[in-house]
Amino acid sequence: DVKVTQSSRYLVKRTGEKVFLECVQDMDHENMFWYRQDPGLGLRLIYFSYDVKMKEKGDIPEGYSVSREKKERFSLILESASTNQTSMYLCASIRGAVSSYNSPLHFGNGTRLTVT
């Protein structure tokens, strides 16, 4: 069974702090993603990575950066946290390039970040 593990369930940070959210998957998936989930807005893609050291911007990359030094690990970085980045952050991975029934997006259980 695919497992996507996010290191923290809850985080509370202060405005201006640098924040690291970590995600590890154990199924050798090529593609990994960071989404944020907000009420009424659904899941919005922040960044994705299709290979080690490769990254692409999603729909809302402003204020975020990512790092993928190893295939199994994908980190989301908030360079200077702001209150509007308070949200649920979800990491996901997928095998190959095609999203299908046999190869769906696999999500972690999320990190709820509060910036005060």
Added chain:
Amino acid sequence: QKEVEQDPGPLSVPEGAIVSLNCTYSNSAFQYFMWYRQYSRKGPELLMYTYSSGNKEDGRFTAQVDKSSKYISLFIRDSQPSDSATYLCAMSAGTGGFKTIFGAGTRLFVKA
């Protein structure tokens, strides 16, 4: 206008009821249609997957796609309290999970 519209609810039904969840979309290029289920404090999990138009049935769940109307539905028969969750529709125009667009999700409560 959002590419995918989904009523956030909440929707509350008695146990045993038939539940209908719906999404509309604007991008005619979407070909892959999915429903994810998300329990409280968990990540979404794929529930149903349909390619192009038509119906797909899996146990108590039926997914319908009407591309002419740009409308997709998920029906849950004989709903159970364990079906209480948020249901997210998702759709994609082609390859790659990064092109998946999600609806806002509908919160469903099934009362025993």
